[in-house]
Amino acid sequence: MDVILETTIKCPFCGEEEMVMMPTDRCIRRYECRNCKAFLEPTDKDCCVFCSYAETKCPSKQKETAV
Numbered sequence: 640m641d642v643i644l645e646t647t648i649k650c651p652f653c654g655e656e657e658m659v660m661m662p663t664d665r666c667i668r669r670y671e672c673r674n675c676k677a678f679l680e681p682t683d684k685d686c687c688v689f690c691s692y693a694e695t696k697c698p699s700k701q702k703e704t705a706v
């Protein structure tokens with residue numbers, strides 16, 4: 640299965656959507672919205688901001704669910 644590395648992250652505060660590349664070697668736990676400058680942090684059950692706010696799960700989660 641191919642891992643998707645490009646996703647769209649959506650700011651829960653202002654609704655800004657930004658196309659971002661997800662790194663495969665680490666989890667991003669902090670992301671600054673380019674529009675409202677708010678810091679996004681993952682919710683309790685998620686490992687990174689992509690799992691919480693992006694339309695695609697992060698690469699490590701994609702691999703987990705593919706097994």
Ligand SMILES: [Zn+2]
Binds near residue numbers: 650651652653674677
């Ligand atoms: Zn924002």
